[in-house]
Amino acid sequence: GQNIDQPTEMTATEGAIVQINCTYQTSGFNGLFWYQQHAGEAPTFLSYNVLDGLEEKGRFSSFLSRSKGYSYLLLKELQMKDSASYLCAVRGAGGYQKVTFGTGTKLQVIP
Amino acid sequence: SAVISQKPSRDICQRGTSLTIQCQVDSQVTMMFWYRQQPGQSLTLIATANQGSEATYESGFVIDKFPISRPNLTFSTLTVSNMSPEDSSIYLCSVEPGANSYEQYFGPGTRLTVT
Numbered sequence: 001g002q003n004i005d006q007p008t009e010m011t012a013t014e015g016a017i018v019q020i021n022c023t024y025q026t027s028g029f030n031g032l033f034w035y036q037q038h039a040g041e042a043p044t045f046l047s048y049n050v051l052d053g054l055e056e057k058g059r060f061s062s063f064l065s066r067s068k069g070y071s072y073l074l075l076k077e078l079q080m081k082d083s084a085s086y087l088c089a090v091r092g093a094g095g096y097q098k099v100t101f102g103t104g105t106k107l108q109v110i111p
Numbered sequence: 112s113a114v115i116s117q118k119p120s121r122d123i124c125q126r127g128t129s130l131t132i133q134c135q136v137d138s139q140v141t142m143m144f145w146y147r148q149q150p151g152q153s154l155t156l157i158a159t160a161n162q163g164s165e166a167t168y169e170s171g172f173v174i175d176k177f178p179i180s181r182p183n184l185t186f187s188t189l190t191v192s193n194m195s196p197e198d199s200s201i202y203l204c205s206v207e208p209g210a211n212s213y214e215q216y217f218g219p220g221t222r223l224t225v226t
Contacts, residue, residue: 031213042203042217043154045112087153091213098169099144099215101154 002026004102006088011108012078020073020086020105028093034062034073035087037104043087046073075107083109113138113208115218123224124194131190132221134204139184142207144215145177149200157202160187194225 003025012018024032031050035043049055049064049071061074073086085104092098114137124130134143143160158166158179166179181187191198204218 033215042220045214045216048214089154097213098156100156103153 002090002100006102006105009106014078014111016078017076022071022088024069024090030093030097031091032071033089037085078109080109113206113216117218117221121222129192131188132202134187136185136206140206140208143187144205145189146203147200196225199225
């Protein structure tokens with residue numbers, strides 16, 4: 001099975017940088033997703049990491065360490081619109097490679 | 112990416128009735144999935160909708176309660192049967208567009224309230 005842990009809530013200031021951590025323990029691993037979900041809306045895809053290292057995409061970066069079962073999402077130059085829940089999700093191994101979601105981190109950006 | 116639509120966007124239903132949710136994609140996709148997101152919770156996979164064969168259900172979900180159809184590569188339905196208030200949730204369709212892409216995209220969701 002999959003066990004995914006991420007902080008429940010975080011608060012950060014507009015213009016700052018915030019790092020949202022995710023740790024996982026899995027019976028198999030084929031990749032890790034980050035999604036953004038605004039209240040009342042569907043999740044939107046942010047990133048997918050398969051290999052160790054940092055991947056940068058504009059203001060958002062995602063890091064993966066497979067040996068440590070650890071990932072983080074880094075958000076730079078925070079904007080008020082970044083207030084949302086951020087979901088970490090792991091793709092398992094074998095079969096159809098089921099994706100399991102963490103409970104999400106609710107980020108509040110304050111002025 | 113893929114553009115996904117769901118109908119209805121929301122509904123209020125009476126206990127004991129059934130509701131069928133439709134998911135339409137603007138292109139042929141390999142994999143389609145149905146998730147549930149209960150209030151304040153994360154997403155839970157209900158089943159994988161297989162084209163031309165029976166859906167693959169996750170632990171805790173059964174075909175009698177959540178029958179699924181997938182007649183082609185662009186369309187699927189999920190029925191929530193014999194509803195109870197515990198079924199109040201957001202139901203989301205998601206897709207993986209192609210064999211070489213593992214990105215998963217979500218439809219806008221169907222907000223279901225059972226009274």
